Amino acid sequence: xxxxxxxxxxxLEGNRWIGITALGVALVATPIVRWVAYRKQIVDxxxxxxxxxxxxxxxxxxxxxxxxxxxxxxxxxAVMPDLxxxxxxxxxxxxxxxxxxxxxxSLLKILSxxxxxxxxxxxxxLDDVHNLKPRQKIVGQALAAAILLxxxxxSGLDDVFFGPFGIALPFWAALPFQGLTLFVAMIVACNAxxxxxxxxxxxxxxxxxxxxGYLALAVWLASFGxxxxxxxxxxxxxxxxxxxxxxFLPYNVPPASIFMxxxxxxLLGFFVATMLALFACEGTARWLLAACAIYALPILDTALxxxxxxxxxxxxxxxDRSHLYDQLVDRGMTVKQVVALFYVLAVVAAVxxxxxxxxxxxxxxxxxxxxLLVIIWTIFVGLGMVTPPxxxxxxxxxxxxxxx
Numbered sequence: 001x002x003x004x005x006x007x008x009x010x011x012l013e014g015n016r017w018i019g020i021t022a023l024g025v026a027l028v029a030t031p032i033v034r035w036v037a038y039r040k041q042i043v044d045x046x047x048x049x050x051x052x053x054x055x056x057x058x059x060x061x062x063x064x065x066x067x068x069x070x071x072x073x074x075x076x077x078a079v080m081p082d083l084x085x086x087x088x089x090x091x092x093x094x095x096x097x098x099x100x101x102x103x104x105x106s107l108l109k110i111l112s113x114x115x116x117x118x119x120x121x122x123x124x125x126l127d128d129v130h131n132l133k134p135r136q137k138i139v140g141q142a143l144a145a146a147i148l149l150x151x152x153x154x155s156g157l158d159d160v161f162f163g164p165f166g167i168a169l170p171f172w173a174a175l176p177f178q179g180l181t182l183f184v185a186m187i188v189a190c191n192a193x194x195x196x197x198x199x200x201x202x203x204x205x206x207x208x209x210x211x212x213g214y215l216a217l218a219v220w221l222a223s224f225g226x227x228x229x230x231x232x233x234x235x236x237x238x239x240x241x242x243x244x245x246x247x248f249l250p251y252n253v254p255p256a257s258i259f260m261x262x263x264x265x266x267l268l269g270f271f272v273a274t275m276l277a278l279f280a281c282e283g284t285a286r287w288l289l290a291a292c293a294i295y296a297l298p299i300l301d302t303a304l305x306x307x308x309x310x311x312x313x314x315x316x317x318x319x320d321r322s323h324l325y326d327q328l329v330d331r332g333m334t335v336k337q338v339v340a341l342f343y344v345l346a347v348v349a350a351v352x353x354x355x356x357x358x359x360x361x362x363x364x365x366x367x368x369x370x371x372l373l374v375i376i377w378t379i380f381v382g383l384g385m386v387t388p389p390x391x392x393x394x395x396x397x398x399x400x401x402x403x404x
Contacts, residue, residue: 011222011235017079018072019239026068026247033060034251034258042129044259059128061252062264065204065244066121069267072240073114076233080107100171103152106233112151113237113274120144120190120270124263137266141190144270145182153274154178159283181280185273189295192302193269194262199325201253201339204260206297206346207268208245213294213350214238214275217287220358230281237278241271254336272298289365290357296349297342301325304380312388327385 037043037058044057080086086107093101102108123140126132132140148154158174161181169177197203218234245268251258260268272295279287292299301324308322309315321330328338352372356365380386 011219011232014079015076015232015235015239018075018236019243021075022068022072022240022243023247024068025071026064026244027250029064029067030061030248030251030258033063034058036060037258044261057256058258059261060125060263061248061258061260062121062124062128062262062267065248065260065264066117066267068244068247069117069240069271070114072243073110073236076236076240077107077110083107103155105152106230108151109153109230109233110236112147112153116144116147116151116274117267117270119147121263121267124261124266127266128261128263137190137262138187141186141266141270142183145179145186145273148186148274148277149175149179149182154182154277154280156281156283157181157277160280160285160288163283164285182273182277185276186270188299189273189276190266190269192295192298193272194265195302195305195323196298196325197260197262197265198323199254199329199335199339200256201249202325202342203265203268204245204249204252205339205343207272208242208249209343209346209350210272210294210298211238211242211245213354214279214291215242216350216354217279217290217294217357220354221282221287230278234275234278237271237274241268254339284362286357286362286365289362289369290353293353293356293365293369294350296353297346300376304385307386308388311386322388324385 037060042059044059077083086105089105090102090108093099093105120141123132123137123144126140127137155178157178158169161177162169193203193207196206215235215238218231218238222231222235248260248264252260276288276291276295279291304324305320305322306316309320312322314320321327325338325342328341329335333341356368360368377386
């Protein structure tokens with residue numbers, strides 16, 4: 001145990017400036033973008049249903065999170081060993097058209113993550129300013145997945161699904177499957193995280209906890225002493241995102257002075273999708289399942305909202321107060337109490353996900369998670385959270401608006 005603890009400390013010691021830099025940049029950038037948002041009137045205006053805040057609230061918090069993330073990734077690249085060799089490898093592989101070699105280059109992976117992060121933030125920003133249609137946002141998210149795929153993020157996804165059957169896909173066949181899987185992960189994670197952004201400090205705090213959970217899982221994998229590659233990439237990305245979110249949260253916790261907007265929530269969902277792909281690099285389902293378990297709270301909240309809307313005969317894209325956090329507020333809890341409860345639940349999910357991955361074999365973990373899912377959904381049903389309320393003269397919950 002002492003050896004493992006020392007390994008953890010060594011991994012974090014060599015990467016601490018990634019998180020510190022991301023934290024500092026986000027702390028400074030957030031009040032700047034808040035000032036710009038108010039000056040340019042890029043604000044979220046209250047309504048009677050989905051946006052109960054008392055006054056117009058600045059958007060653009062997502063830009064500050066993105067700035068912190070990019071700063072952390074820049075530090076990661078700056079301290080990479082053999083940086084020049086990695087650049088030369090990219091040039092040589094590109095000149096030869098060796099796509100497989102390019103996809104194995106760790107520097108190209110981090111560059112593709114940075115470019116895709118900027119892209120998805122811009123898509124979210126356009127949605128904040130111009131209110132994009134759902135299909136337009138999906139196209140933007142698909143392009144982010146394509147950028148990751150081009151950088152080699154997603155390698156190993158085919159092994160997760162085909163490896164247990166003894167099937168090894170050749171590179172040309174594995175690539176389309178990796179792209180499809182990345183696309184699905186991106187759509188699900190971006191939209192689930194976006195739907196969680198409904199209360200002050202909720203989405204940022206929960207995703208920050210998820211990032212720490214991913215960091216614990218990444219440090220565990222990195223502590224086995226394997227070569228510098230995807231292990232350190234996972235650690236660096238988690239530290240950068242955790243630092244960026246932590247730098248933004250002081251301005252966003254109740255009562256918030258700025259919102260992250262879709263620019264922020266899509267970026268956080270992008271981070272989750274990227275981490276899911278990176279944990280699949282091990283080529284086994286064990287770590288991917290653990291990453292999904294750590295992200296369980298946003299998935300459950302989205303599933304509850306989708307099922308409730310479907311039972312009410314509404315579009316699953318229609319905004320309403322069917323989310324778990326909305327129902328808790330409607331039942332008498334304060335915003336601060338709901339946010340605190342979600343933080344606790346996110347910590348529990350992270351601890352369970354990491355602990356189960358470290359101690360149980362995959363088949364036992366699947367059984368455990370299936371049992372927990374049945375228990376949680378039974379509680380939702382028993383509390384009346386799944387069945388929509390009776391319609392009230394066309395003015396009840398769910399008659400207009402959109403999720404924040």
